[in-house]
Amino acid sequence: MDALYAELLARIEKEIKQISIPDEPKNLYEPMRYILSLGGKRVRPVLTLLGAKLFSDSFESSLSQALAVEVFHNFTLLHDDMMDGAEIRRQVPTVHKKWDENIALLSGDGMLVLAYQLIANGSPESLANRLELFSKTAMEVCEGQQLDMDYALLDEVPMEDYLKMIRLKTAVLLSGSIKLGAMNVGYYGEQLEYLTQFTESMGLAFQVQDDYLDAFGGDQFGKVSGGDILEGKRTWLTIKAFELANDDQKKRLRDAYAAPANESRIKAVMSVYSELGIESLAQTEVESRSDQAIKALELIDGNADAKKTLSWLVNQLVKRKV
């Protein structure tokens, strides 16, 4: 792992353990500590610290901003798991399964408030700007989640709409995370636009790569999981396939998704993917998006170590095999 990333990650983990969360009422606060303790790549808070480091000597004063985006991200996971009826997250029960729906709902609400409390704990000069950015980002994430639920009910979704949804649901928070760090150390200049391009391209590259690996990644024995296909999940691959398919291929895709979720469905869908060259199209898309990210990064006039780590992160997120 990149040395600076490792340093920032370790610091984030340490700080997460020290977030001031009261003990009582237990059913409000314990679920917050629980979900925050489950780990993960902590990409968003590390981005915040790197955003600070790009334009200043130190990331220390932006730790609270970093925690804010991680708390916010976990708030969205908590409520999204309720909406999706998900029972497991990171190998353990989701909050609404371990406790119940009411506790999950209210703890999530409290986490959103906690995120705002952490945002407030930064440089007074940039408070208004950070607050505006954070609220705009939070509302866009809600919009993305709603579009995701809306699109799940539709037969076909145009690629343009799907990319808009992914941008809102995933990319804007990555973008908000890095810009909060920059703003907190006093940077509001035109380079924020490059940070937006960098993170949004990285987010889209990562999402497509994630979809790609599920279908084409294979495990160490070359076996495809096809979990997304079994779940009937809409991904970049399905959208692209429907976009390019002729009538016969569309019918085979629809029949496959209407039939029971088993190996035959995976085979049927993968065979259409293969006819349409979806694998290489997805690879090209990931490469083109990550190239865009790297190009935007190169335009940034900031700390070289931070830039090196951001470049490493893009390659890490979109590398061919996990």
Added chain:
Amino acid sequence: MDALYAELLARIEKEIKQISIPDEPKNLYEPMRYILSLGGKRVRPVLTLLGAKLFSDSFESSLSQALAVEVFHNFTLLHDDMMDGAEIRRQVPTVHKKWDENIALLSGDGMLVLAYQLIANGSPESLANRLELFSKTAMEVCEGQQLDMDYALLDEVPMEDYLKMIRLKTAVLLSGSIKLGAMNVGYYGEQLEYLTQFTESMGLAFQVQDDYLDAFGGDQFGKVSGGDILEGKRTWLTIKAFELANDDQKKRLRDAYAAPANESRIKAVMSVYSELGIESLAQTEVESRSDQAIKALELIDGNADAKKTLSWLVNQLVKRKV
């Protein structure tokens, strides 16, 4: 109705219709407009405007703060209705019944973000103070709701714990509402403490009066609704009764609540209330809390019209019959 209250209420209603809420995604934003359009006394936003008027010539600059507390209040109603499984609010279907649980959950989240956006839209000088007060208030309201759910599972709740829960669930938001108005026009002095005393006493008086009227208010024909008793709801009256009851009376109360929810239950509970003199104890409590509110109000050195309207409001909220 008090002339100033009527003026402020009309203005709030007008401004609520003009809150900038996007059209799309429809399933995210329509429920927000729906719940905000259902009316109500709008006590909290009027308190905010009166808080501004107490310490300045005009309330205009605090309209956004007033809308913020009303949006926040409606966010809590939306999510609380989900937690309570309530199907009707103000004679129409609740959001999770009219749409569904997922839409209600996400729209509520979005309303909390919207409330913060409205808070941000005030005087820059007091932004940090307003934000701190608003987040603290919001978290306390979450704590109150959690305690309410926790206590619902307990056999008996000490009066002290019950009052703490009511303070968190209801009174702190009234208090936060009026103080946001005062802070937004630049008042941070020691009189904020009187505003706290005023609104928290008013909130407790109102809650006990509400409980009282349900059991002892009667309709125009003197008929008691007893809705709270039928619902098995914990109120100031039940807590007081359990506090004062001897073993026989406790047993009769427990038996009544264990038996089917019908007229006999109402009779049995009301008969214990009568033996213990709960009616006059409740009246005394309401009077003493509203006296405390009025006394705190008299200590405030502020605009006389605003004080007159606040005094009218206390009497209005706790008057004997609705």
